[in-house]
Amino acid sequence: MENFEFHGPSTLDEAQAAMRAATDGKFMAGGQSLLPVMKLDLAAPSDVISLAAIEALGGIGADGTMVTIGAAVTHAEVHESDAVRQAIPALADLAGGIGDPQVRNRGTIGGAVAHADPAADYPAALVALGATVVTDRREISAEDFFQGMFETPLEDDEIITAVRFPVPEKAAYTKFASQASGYAIAGVMVAGGDAGIRVAVTGAGSCVFRVTAMEEALAGDFSASALQGIAVDSGDLISDPDASAEYRAHLVGVMARRAVEACG
Numbered sequence: 316m317e318n319f320e321f322h323g324p325s326t327l328d329e330a331q332a333a334m335r336a337a338t339d340g341k342f343m344a345g346g347q348s349l350l351p352v353m354k355l356d357l358a359a360p361s362d363v364i365s366l367a368a369i370e371a372l373g374g375i376g377a378d379g380t381m382v383t384i385g386a387a388v389t390h391a392e393v394h395e396s397d398a399v400r401q402a403i404p405a406l407a408d409l410a411g412g413i414g415d416p417q418v419r420n421r422g423t424i425g426g427a428v429a430h431a432d433p434a435a436d437y438p439a440a441l442v443a444l445g446a447t448v449v450t451d452r453r454e455i456s457a458e459d460f461f462q463g464m465f466e467t468p469l470e471d472d473e474i475i476t477a478v479r480f481p482v483p484e485k486a487a488y489t490k491f492a493s494q495a496s497g498y499a500i501a502g503v504m505v506a507g508g509d510a511g512i513r514v515a516v517t518g519a520g521s522c523v524f525r526v527t528a529m530e531e532a533l534a535g536d537f538s539a540s541a542l543q544g545i546a547v548d549s550g551d552l553i554s555d556p557d558a559s560a561e562y563r564a565h566l567v568g569v570m571a572r573r574a575v576e577a578c579g
């Protein structure tokens with residue numbers, strides 16, 4: 316790992332000033348994705364600007380129709396939050412299935428969303444639930460936010476401040492996880508609410524995606540059997556040592572049916 320300057324700002328303004336003054340700065344939240352990348356020398360920022368001490372990025376709010384989670388809220392806090400569990404139990408469960416206790420106690424929702432790892436769990440929840448990513452300068456719908464593998468519309472100096480989730484009528488997330496890391500080999504969130512039925516898949520492709528054929532079938536008949544025979548095209552999926560594209564396509568069908576059953 317290369318040397319870098321460390322900054323610990325306590326306000327968004329200070330964080331942005333540190334970023335503007337840096338040659339090649341990087342924000343850090345929990346460090347659970349950034350530090351491994353730096354240790355492998357795949358990133359060598361001149362300055363690391365920690366967001367951990369910025370109070371404005373914390374907190375969970377719920378008002379019956381919306382749950383707002385501050386960017387610096389950890390996966391463990393989402394999992395343990397009564398407000399999240401009451402409003403969107405599937406989201407609390409998803410957070411509790413991320414990685415291991417260390418990752419859940421350090422990693423944050425803002426970091427996971429900004430990193431946009433194709434195998435991360437949160438992207439499926441954001442897209443299926445129709446969430447909004449709130450930054451220091453704008454609001455971006457989840458579907459516009461995840462643009463490709465590790466690709467988002469965030470500017471270099473833009474900070475995610477929160478993620479806002481509409482409360483669904485029903486939702487469930489199931490994943491077939493890598494035994495080594497917990498990352499999704501295929502993960503599916505099914506949700507139903509004001510925006511209709513949504514089926515969002517993570518882990519299987521290079522970016523989270525919706526399966527409209529499944530959504531249409533579920534709109535007519537919300538049952539696992541309605542999904543029989545609906546397959547995603549393996550040509551669009553990832554093959555790696557964990558699983559072939561064909562196996563991932565099979566897993567998407569299985570995970571989707573299990574998620575529908577889990578919606579109750």
Ligand SMILES: Cc1cc2nc3c(=O)[nH]c(=O)nc-3n(C[C@H](O)[C@H](O)[C@H](O)COP(=O)(O)OP(=O)(O)OC[C@H]3O[C@@H](n4cnc5c(N)ncnc54)[C@H](O)[C@@H]3O)c2cc1C
Nearest residue numbers: 344345346347348349414422423425426435436475497498
């Ligand atoms: C062993 C291991 C297992 C894991 N298993 C899983 C898993 O099963 N499922 C899963 O989903 N994830 C998994 N992860 C990833 C984990 O969820 C990370 O916590 C997450 O990807 C990054 O969050 P972080 O807060 O640590 O962000 P960091 O590592 O600090 O930052 C990641 C990136 O986001 C940027 N960033 C951070 N916060 C903000 C912000 N507020 N605004 C703008 N940019 C920001 C940083 O600049 C950096 O580019 C795993 C990680 C490890 C190490």
